[in-house]
Amino acid sequence: MKKLSLYIIIALFSLNLQAQDAQGLFNIPIKNWNMQVIGLNHFYPIYLADPLDVRFEVSARDMKYSDVDLNDNVNVDGTYKGRLVINPGVKISLFRFSPKSNPKLGLDISLGVSIPAFMRSGNHDLIGLDGIYYFAISGKPYEWLSLRFSKHHICTHIGDEFPTIGVRSPIDFDPNVMQLPVRDDMILSAAVRPLYFLGKPRWDILQIYGDFGFFLPGSDFLGERQNKPNRTAYLNLQGGIELEYYFKNPYLGGVFAAGNVSSYQANAFSPNISLISGYLFPQDRFQKRLRIGVQYYNGRSLTNQFYNRKEIFTAFIVAIDI
Template identity: 25%
Template sequence: MRHCAVCISLFLASMLFTSLAPLAAQDPVAVRPVPVDSLFPEPLADQRSPRFALSFPAMLTHAIDTQEPDGYGGIREALEFGGVKSLVRLSPGSDDGLGVELALGAGIFTLFDAFEDDLDNFGWEGSGFLALQYKPTYRFAAKFGLHHLSSHVGDEYLANYGVTDVPIADGAELADGDTYGFFYVRDSLLLGLSYQLSPIVRVYGEARYSMRMFEYMYCYNDYPWQAGGGLEIIFKPNGVTSGLGYREGWGSWYVAADVSMYQESSWFPSTTVQVGYLMHSPLHGERFRVGLEYYYGRAPLAVFNHADGTEPTPWDSIPLEQYIGIGIWYDL
């Protein structure tokens, strides 16, 4: 699997470099500070893409121990805060929708069991990236940069397991339940690719390699690779050529699917599918969505995905969760 991830990264890099020529041939180059949009479209169904969101997953199966006597995990509440913004862009003077830019993204994801009496905050994750994003044509875009993820168990969750003295000593276990530590960290190189197959269909992929990885109690993780990708169908043209814009109207229906895989979890394909209605602001580059979401994969909070560091977690030992929920998402 390591060789497969390396091949994916090399393929993305080759696609990036072979697409440099079209932009280099265009003159003159204009400097545009703080453009309203981003050259690399953020994935709709990627659960950790920075955005503002509120969703209510109804758990069909759950892995995070909720101290409930049955296997039903109840209804959770997920709150997200964040966004992605272009800082500065170099683009052809005739078209500011193409070029090279420096982009910044940051967000917080929090998960609550707000509809139960005995638990509240499961935990939270902070993520962010700084990347060079490149768009030589209206079909192709790529990005390369640094990505950070830190995942933490919530204090109220720890309190309900009888943990009173903090910090816990290295290697210690909680009083009850499975072994969860306080946090999980990945600092990674990322390489992403996006391609607009048609005016309504887009595919994308991304590979990450963690340069620094702390697992739970400061233990190094030996499986740094992560890969993913997805497919989006927005039933209204997405601008494949200059001048092709959205039709007039409120918005558009969309379908999106995203798959995320971690080497530490034996490349299990955690899958998210969204169906909903999207409203887009061409003047400000923002998107508002409402829809349904289905998920099947490893526990959404990375800190709850235990790996002992000696070998990747086999599929039959991965803490899997499944839910269907409703949500609203606002992409900056």
């Protein structure tokens, strides 16, 4: 019921966003500050190489290795190794407060939702459908520094492969052993743009970030917090680096390259490595980016049902960071 309420709230907000895009920003003056109600701009950036960040993305993956190969013989020169992942997602700023003297700084409160669907490409059989939801308070005290505190909820839904087809795997893994893993994480995040101090906006192309995540037992307005089936594995860490270079001619767009490393106590802090690079379509910098690129991933399975199993893939991606 709580998830249904969240869907309804986000749907109502999305309807209001259409009017805001057409009419510009609606600001409520509060002394030396402006408050914006409902928007798509955020003070904390989306991580380009984080495969679990909230964005709208389509990823066509070529599996190089998988502990769970779903009868596809991924690890013995099989010919049916594709995965198609469609990830509809949106981030909505509920309230945004900015000083009138510099709208680039301030504080915002936001919600995000992403629902990645993992399919075997070709016949598009559904492997799994996850839900990623978060509530965040973000701040930008300086143009070179962004901070965020967020509560993330990741839940798992088994796809239609498993009721009818067995799993052929080198580890003989039964997906029903761990029904519906769920994680509720608190995450402290910081992102820094060190080249800002050069004083040349065109060369402000580097971003470095880090996350510290932990599970805190208890409940809040989003419901009881869960960490199953690993009830004592509380911590997760993440860091990354990103480069975005835009050509002098604004109609040519730009290029990007990014790397992300994450680790989870539930996986004995084994590193998960994601590398991505590609082309940025012409657009305003640091806004809702449309990009295409190629990705390499080596780490735990991104299908949450198999979070404790390993996979390696390369992928072609089309993404909108919103």
